[in-house]
Amino acid sequence: MNNKDLAPESLMMGYGYDPQLSEGAVKCPIFQTSTFAFKKAEDGKAFFEIAKGSRKLEEGEHMGLIYSRINNPDLEILEDRLALWDKAEMAAVFESGMSAITTTLFEFLSPGDVLVHSSPLYGGTDHFVKHVLQRFNIQSYELHAGEEYGQLKERLEQDGLAHKVAMVLLETPANPTNTLFDIAATVGLAKKLGNGEKQVLVAVDNTYLGPLWCHPLELGADLVLYSATKYIGGHSDVIAGAVLGSKPLLARVKKLRTYLGSMAGPWTGWLLMRSLETLKLRMERQAASAAILAKFLSGHPKVEKVYYLGFLSPQTDASQYDIFVRQYHSPGAMLSFDVRGGEAGAFAFLNNLKLAHLAVSLGSTESLAQHPYSMTHAGVAEEDKDRLGLTPSMVRYSVGVEHPDDLIWDLEQALAFVPG
Numbered sequence: 001m002n003n004k005d006l007a008p009e010s011l012m013m014g015y016g017y018d019p020q021l022s023e024g025a026v027k028c029p030i031f032q033t034s035t036f037a038f039k040k041a042e043d044g045k046a047f048f049e050i051a052k053g054s055r056k057l058e059e060g061e062h063m064g065l066i067y068s069r070i071n072n073p074d075l076e077i078l079e080d081r082l083a084l085w086d087k088a089e090m091a092a093v094f095e096s097g098m099s100a101i102t103t104t105l106f107e108f109l110s111p112g113d114v115l116v117h118s119s120p121l122y123g124g125t126d127h128f129v130k131h132v133l134q135r136f137n138i139q140s141y142e143l144h145a146g147e148e149y150g151q152l153k154e155r156l157e158q159d160g161l162a163h164k165v166a167m168v169l170l171e172t173p174a175n176p177t178n179t180l181f182d183i184a185a186t187v188g189l190a191k192k193l194g195n196g197e198k199q200v201l202v203a204v205d206n207t208y209l210g211p212l213w214c215h216p217l218e219l220g221a222d223l224v225l226y227s228a229t230k231y232i233g234g235h236s237d238v239i240a241g242a243v244l245g246s247k248p249l250l251a252r253v254k255k256l257r258t259y260l261g262s263m264a265g266p267w268t269g270w271l272l273m274r275s276l277e278t279l280k281l282r283m284e285r286q287a288a289s290a291a292i293l294a295k296f297l298s299g300h301p302k303v304e305k306v307y308y309l310g311f312l313s314p315q316t317d318a319s320q321y322d323i324f325v326r327q328y329h330s331p332g333a334m335l336s337f338d339v340r341g342g343e344a345g346a347f348a349f350l351n352n353l354k355l356a357h358l359a360v361s362l363g364s365t366e367s368l369a370q371h372p373y374s375m376t377h378a379g380v381a382e383e384d385k386d387r388l389g390l391t392p393s394m395v396r397y398s399v400g401v402e403h404p405d406d407l408i409w410d411l412e413q414a415l416a417f418v419p420g
């Protein structure tokens with residue numbers, strides 16, 4: 001049996017783990033240890049040679065365990081499993097989505113470089129890119145939604161920055177508007193901006209529709225980033241992140257992770273392995289319910305507009321629809337909608353939810369609703385909120401695994417409190 005032929009969901013229960021190495025335990029134990037005993041000094045010496053990169057593994061030689069900042073079974077098995085969904089050569093797991101993103105950006109950007117990025121970005125990423133990287137003389141440059149890639153190249157050339165671009169970071173769909181960015185077109189642009197000596201990398205934050213329904217590596221991207229706190233973890237009980245890509249790129253990310261100490265611990269690794277077993281079940285249920293909720297909301301008199309990828313139309317949203325069909329296999333389970341009456345209307349709705357929780361974060365088993373304008377996106381400048389379509393009436397809703405009829409009952413009774 002060739003494991004590579006099995007679907008990822010069939011492999012999440014056992015892939016990469018040998019019960020015979022752990023007293024026959026069917027499930028991978030939590031290796032709650034900071035350090036690992038070497039059988040003999042020669043082994044310790046050999047493992048360090050590999051870890052430091054002073055020589056490569058010989059044929060048939062295996063890297064041994066040293067210290068949990070460098071490697072740990074819960075982390076290594078989890079990384080092997082996570083890589084299957086995106087068909088990545090390698091994965092690296094981190095203690096948060098932010099540490100996955102920041103470690104990756106630090107590894108591939110140097111003073112003088114320009115980072116092109118989509119907008120809006122997740123609040124933490126936005127702050128890091130605009131305020132922290134700037135202190136290291138790394139400039140951020142915004143790619144506008146709907147902008148032709150030829151236009152962007154022209155803008156960069158006019159500003160004298162085209163030759164400085166080292167990386168493009170996309171977050172698609174954009175949060176909370178579900179605006180799509182074209183991964184394949186970005187890869188094409190990155191190729192044009194690079195040259196024989198310099199490769200311009202494309203990294204995609206795939207938290208919203210991955211790892212099930214979007215595979216950026218297949219579309220030519222170099223790196224995929226995740227907040228594993230969201231769908232991958234899926235139970236609002238763990239903060240974690242991941243980066244996936246080719247072996248040479250991931251070897252660099254893992255090396256910096258060792259020095260920044262931003263790896264996930266064994267307990268986080270174990271929780272995520274447990275979550276991966278139900279990833280597909282959860283996401284499919286969430287997406288099926290989201291379609292039902294979106295339909296209900298779009299016909300409700302207190303709702304002005306619904307932002308749901310399943311509503312993109314080839315007639316009225318031609319270019320977004322075109323990206324959607326090329327890039328995604330499902331509209332996913334994240335909805336935003338404008339409630340009548342601006343902030344007061346949105347707050348009346350949020351304050352009266354009985355089943356869904358009024359909380360930030362997303363992708364969890366329980367439904368979560370929040371107000372991007374004053375919460376997750378409070379840090380976005382006023383004029384940018386306008387430009388990006390972030391309104392005071394907007395509610396963002398992450399659909400959970402509850403019965404859809406119960407979620408609709410909850411929406412209906414909360415919407416009854418909205419004036420008008």
Ligand SMILES: *Cc1c(COP(=O)(O)O)cnc(C)c1O
Pocket residue numbers: 096097098099122124125171175205207208226227228229230239240241
């Ligand atoms: C939550 C989130 C992050 C940050 O991840 P943490 O796990 O909270 O550190 C980054 N990107 C996106 C799209 C997110 O939703």
